[in-house]
Amino acid sequence: MDHEYFRSYEMCWGTLGTVRPFSNFHPVNDVEQIQTALNKKDTLTLLRILTNRSNAQRQAIAITYQTSTQKNLVASMKKVLSGDLESLLVELLMPPVQYEAYRLQQAMEGLGTDEETLLEILCTRSGNQLREIAAVYKECYKKDLEKELKAETSGDFAKLVVALLNKENVTGTVQRDLESLSASINTKKADTEPWIDILTSRNSAHLNKVLLELELQSGQEVDQTVQKRFTGDIQLGLSILVQCIENQDRYLAKRLATMKAEIVRRIMVSHCEKDLLCIRAAFIKLTGTSLYTTLQKRFKGDYLQALLGLCRSED
Numbered sequence: 685m686d687h688e689y690f691r692s693y694e695m696c697w698g699t700l701g702t703v704r705p706f707s708n709f710h711p712v713n714d715v716e717q718i719q720t721a722l723n724k725k726d727t728l729t730l731l732r733i734l735t736n737r738s739n740a741q742r743q744a745i746a747i748t749y750q751t752s753t754q755k756n757l758v759a760s761m762k763k764v765l766s767g768d769l770e771s772l773l774v775e776l777l778m779p780p781v782q783y784e785a786y787r788l789q790q791a792m793e794g795l796g797t798d799e800e801t802l803l804e805i806l807c808t809r810s811g812n813q814l815r816e817i818a819a820v821y822k823e824c825y826k827k828d829l830e831k832e833l834k835a836e837t838s839g840d841f842a843k844l845v846v847a848l849l850n851k852e853n854v855t856g857t858v859q860r861d862l863e864s865l866s867a868s869i870n871t872k873k874a875d876t877e878p879w880i881d882i883l884t885s886r887n888s889a890h891l892n893k894v895l896l897e898l899e900l901q902s903g904q905e906v907d908q909t910v911q912k913r914f915t916g917d918i919q920l921g922l923s924i925l926v927q928c929i930e931n932q933d934r935y936l937a938k939r940l941a942t943m944k945a946e947i948v949r950r951i952m953v954s955h956c957e958k959d960l961l962c963i964r965a966a967f968i969k970l971t972g973t974s975l976y977t978t979l980q981k982r983f984k985g986d987y988l989q990a991l992l993g994l995c996r997s998e999d
Contacts, residue, residue, distance in 0.1 A: 701957035702964075702996035705738040711748040718749065718757070725764050727986045734776050735993030739957060742777055768945050769987045775953045784809070785821040787950060788829065797836045801950075802845060803921055804939065807928040811851035818849065840876045841917035847884040848925070854885045861886070861894045866901065874913040876922070883925050891929045906930070933959065933966035941971055943982040948991065956994045964999055974999040 714733050721729035734742060749757040758774055765773060775783060784805055791798040791805075806814065818829040833845045861882050868875040883891060895906045902909055907930075910922045927935040936955065939947055940963065955963060967975045976998045979991050 700959045700961045701955070702960045703735070703738060703956040703994060706736055706741055709737065709741050709744075711741070711744045712752075714745050715748045715752055718745070719753065722760055722764050727765065727769060728989065730761070730765075730773060731769070731986060731990040731993060734773050735990055739776075739780055743779060746777055767987070768949065769985075769990060771946075772949050772953065772987065772990050775949070780954075780957070781813075781816050781820045782824060783953065784813075784817045785824055785829075787954070788817070788821060789825055792832055792836045799837075799841070799917060799920060800924070800939075802833070802836075803848075803924045804936075804951075806845060806848035807925050808932050808936070811853065814849055814851060837917070839918070840880070841921050843876075844880050844884070844918060844921045844925070847880050850884075852885040853887050856882065856886050856890060858890065858893045858897060861890075862897045862901070865894065865898055869909060869913045876914065876918055879922055883922070883929065888929055895926065895930060931966070933962045934970060936963045937966035937970045937975075940967055940975065941978075943978065945983070945987075948979070952991060952994045960995070964995070968999050 714737070717729055718733060720726070733745075737745065746757045749755070749760075753760075758777055761773060761777075762770060775786075778786060787801060788805060791801040805817075809817065821827070821829040821832075830846055830849055833849060834842055837845055864878040864882060868878040882894070886894070898909070899906055906926050907923055910919060910926055914922055924935065927938075936951055940951055942948075951963070952960065964975045967978075971978065976992065976995050979988060979995060983991060
């Protein structure tokens with residue numbers, strides 16, 4: 685086993701994932717089982733293996749499959765699978781940063797833009813992670829991510845998403861930032877500029893202090909203030925950004941609670957090796973029911989088994 689290879693692909697965005705490296709991993713054995721499963725259209729074996737290996741291990745499986753069969757694993761799987769199960773297993777085979785670039789590309793493809801998916805990714809990733817994603821986006825799609833975001837959005841919302849993509853970590857003072865935010869909403873027409881500037885350029889600990897002081901000052905939750913004082917896309921953008929600053933896991937749990945197949949699949953693929961345990965805890969606190977049980981009520985068949993494989997266990 686090439687340990688340098690595994691270090692190069694190691695997930696480094698957190699350690700609270702539900703999917704961990706398989707301890708007795710032998711890619712040749714996995715590939716043999718996958719070949720047999722593809723021939724027999726045995727989807728249960730495919731999902732059992734792919735949801736029980738880390739992303740680095742799945743990359744090794746794909747390389748071993750290519751070497752031994754001279755075929756691309758994703759292409760072979762697409763001949764056998766269909767629907768949501770195909771999408772989930774194919775997405776599991778993407779390297780993590782490439783997957784986030786793919787999600788952004790999908791959110792902007794075709795008519796209309798999926799603003800909430802753009803915001804979900806931009807608000808929950810650090811500046812360094814977003815720079816990696818932007819570089820991979822350019823490599824994969826031969827387009828500049830910032831230019832694409834500008835083309836798909838407009839006005840204050842465009843300013844917000846570009847500022848999120850280029851997040852900074854500027855030193856600020858709580859009192860000065862509090863005064864700027866307060867002044868911006870104590871006028872006839874709320875000024876978005878201080879909100880965009882401050883909320884995209886300070887670290888989360890600083891911002892939580894600022895938002896707590898603003899809440900104490902106004903007597904209402906900051907998200908309620910945003911809902912009352914802003915409108916349209918910028919209201920949505922600032923609302924999601926505030927929610928993610930205050931409690932990112934809760935925001936993602938709210939997204940999962942919609943139980944929309946695409947949202948559930950993509951959040952679980954994105955976070956199963958990062959922090960899905962935290963999101964599971966937030967989900968049960970938010971809804972009163974575990975994510976594992978809720979998935980069983982909403983989905984069925986092989987797709988359900990694949991989702992449960994990523995969720996891993998009952999809470």
